[in-house]
Amino acid sequence: xxxxSESAVVFxxxxxxxxxxVLLYFIPSYPYLIGNASYILLVAYSIYWAFSIRRKxxxxxxxxxxxGVGLVGIGWVTVNYSFAQPNLTISQAALLLAILVTFYxxxxxxxxxxKSDPFYRDTLRWKELRLALWPLAIALVVANLAGLLxxxxxxxxxxxxxxxxxxxxLPSALLSASFLLTFGVGPLYLLLxxxxxxxxxxRSQLQWFGWFVTSFFVxxxxxxxxxxxxxxxxxxxxxxxxxxxxxxxxxxxxxxPFLQPAVISPAPQPSSNPNIPKLAD
Amino acid sequence: MxxxxxxxxxxxxxxxxxxxxxxxxxxxxxxxxxxxxSAGLSQGDFCLYVTRVSVSDVLRDEKAFGIDTQQKAPxxxxxxxxxxxxxxxxxxxxxxxxxxILKKNSGRxxxxxxDVLSPLLILNxxxxxxxFLSQLFIDLKxxxxxxxxxxxxxMHDPQALTAMQQVFDGVIELKLYQEGxxxxxxxxxxxxxxxxxxxxxxxxxxxxxxxxxNQYAR
Numbered sequence: 115x116x117x118x119s120e121s122a123v124v125f126x127x128x129x130x131x132x133x134x135x136v137l138l139y140f141i142p143s144y145p146y147l148i149g150n151a152s153y154i155l156l157v158a159y160s161i162y163w164a165f166s167i168r169r170k171x172x173x174x175x176x177x178x179x180x181x182g183v184g185l186v187g188i189g190w191v192t193v194n195y196s197f198a199q200p201n202l203t204i205s206q207a208a209l210l211l212a213i214l215v216t217f218y219x220x221x222x223x224x225x226x227x228x229k230s231d232p233f234y235r236d237t238l239r240w241k242e243l244r245l246a247l248w249p250l251a252i253a254l255v256v257a258n259l260a261g262l263l264x265x266x267x268x269x270x271x272x273x274x275x276x277x278x279x280x281x282x283x284l285p286s287a288l289l290s291a292s293f294l295l296t297f298g299v300g301p302l303y304l305l306l307x308x309x310x311x312x313x314x315x316x317r318s319q320l321q322w323f324g325w326f327v328t329s330f331f332v333x334x335x336x337x338x339x340x341x342x343x344x345x346x347x348x349x350x351x352x353x354x355x356x357x358x359x360x361x362x363x364x365x366x367x368x369x370x371p372f373l374q375p376a377v378i379s380p381a382p383q384p385s386s387n388p389n390i391p392k393l394a395d
Numbered sequence: 396m397x398x399x400x401x402x403x404x405x406x407x408x409x410x411x412x413x414x415x416x417x418x419x420x421x422x423x424x425x426x427x428x429x430x431x432x433s434a435g436l437s438q439g440d441f442c443l444y445v446t447r448v449s450v451s452d453v454l455r456d457e458k459a460f461g462i463d464t465q466q467k468a469p470x471x472x473x474x475x476x477x478x479x480x481x482x483x484x485x486x487x488x489x490x491x492x493x494x495x496i497l498k499k500n501s502g503r504x505x506x507x508x509x510d511v512l513s514p515l516l517i518l519n520x521x522x523x524x525x526x527f528l529s530q531l532f533i534d535l536k537x538x539x540x541x542x543x544x545x546x547x548x549x550m551h552d553p554q555a556l557t558a559m560q561q562v563f564d565g566v567i568e569l570k571l572y573q574e575g576x577x578x579x580x581x582x583x584x585x586x587x588x589x590x591x592x593x594x595x596x597x598x599x600x601x602x603x604x605x606x607x608x609n610q611y612a613r
Contacts, residue, residue: 166578170580173421232518315549365571367573368573369573370574
């Protein structure tokens with residue numbers, strides 16, 4: 115549950131971040147760190163909540179889910195920072211690792227969602243499928259990284275100042291497979307998990323994380339199609355807000371109670387109603 | 396668990412009682428059940444564990460808390476891997492099986508842990524669950540058993556949850572509270588019939604040694 119002062123601070127940070135990120139793309143001399151300070155602070159705030167909630171949870175499934183949100187936040191900042199670097203290999207490596215941690219979160223969320231399904235169904239045999247998908251996801255990242263080290267020119271390069279698309283079929287296929295595995299298979303499982311789960315908290319968390327991934331996907335696509343990197347700026351701002359809401363939805367947070375004494379009830383008495391069976395004691 | 400026993404007036408859960416533990420998923424409700432079972436087994440009590448998940452999942456969770464029930468195991472009624480199958484759609488057979496087990500072990504002290512209340516509440520009307528629980532409570536008192544049931548916060552209509560709390564002898568809440576940038580896990584004994592409980596909220600922390608509970612002061 116968010117209080118008004120927290121909402122106001124988050125909204126202000128988001129507004130400053132939005133303006134700064136957009137300015138960053140239109141004014142080449144705009145200082146990168148100042149432009150991104152609000153945005154990075156907001157992501158750091160989301161990461162803080164993800165790890166704080168994780169520390170208070172005891173079941174490993176839910177702890178993993180919170181860890182996933184925190185790791186995605188870290189990956190998100192790394193991707194943003196790396197895009198401003200002149201080293202193209204680093205920027206692409208950061209993107210691949212961000213995809214991998216997103217896959218980790220999807221895995222954790224689907225497993226946690228099973229526990230809140232009244233029928234305890236294994237969504238499309240995820241428990242077995244993940245054993246095959248994990249090695250595949252890691253192999254794709256390794257293959258992509260190896261390809262980047264050998265010949266970075268074949269990959270789609272995204273920086274703060276421009277986008278150059280890949281020309282060679284193999285790197286293109288490897289990168290597409292990584293994307294497809296995470297952003298193709300993941301939503302299908304997450305939607306089914308959310309549908310089957312009766313946990314409102316989990317559903318809210320999945321919903322906000324879904325918006326986070328969607329905003330990243332849509333704005334990235336827009337940037338690639340229009341060749342305008344400013345769309346990445348929008349992705350950062352909208353995505354960061356969704357990430358923050360997703361982190362705060364990991365568990366129901368109650369406002370602090372006022373201290374009050376517990377009620378001491380008297381021992382149970384047999385009922386005088388003849389229709390209620392007597393308690394055999 | 397000495398720390399929780401102290402909060403409950405020194406004597407632990409009262410005999411022949413039904414206690415409900417309410418809290419969000421993952422907070423530590425199940426851990427209370429693990430320790431309750433483990434303590435019962437070490438004292439020679441008969442323990443029945445009714446779970447909606449698989450036995451292997453429960454054992455893995457128990458291991459994470461440093462609890463080993465492999466040597467002295469409870470009787471499992473589970474959706475996967477238990478001696479007695481648990482079918483969420485068959486409330487009548489669940490009721491019959493529990494009563495049958497209680498009858499077979501009459502004369503012994505018995506402990507029952509159940510994490511099935513949330514799915515049952517989702518799939519059945521509150522009236523049906525109320526009748527099921529009323530019958531179960533009569534059996535508990537007849538056969539000298541204590542029930543520890545868990546229910547998820549945020550999964551049910553608050554009115555249904557409040558009504559459910561009314562029928563139990565004891566209610567313990569484990570919840571997360573936000574105070575500025577800090578999070579607190581607090582325990583509150585909402586009620587415990589026949590026991591003079593220590594009032595107020597308690598902060599709790601879990602470790603391999605058990606649950607550490609301290610009076611919470613703002």
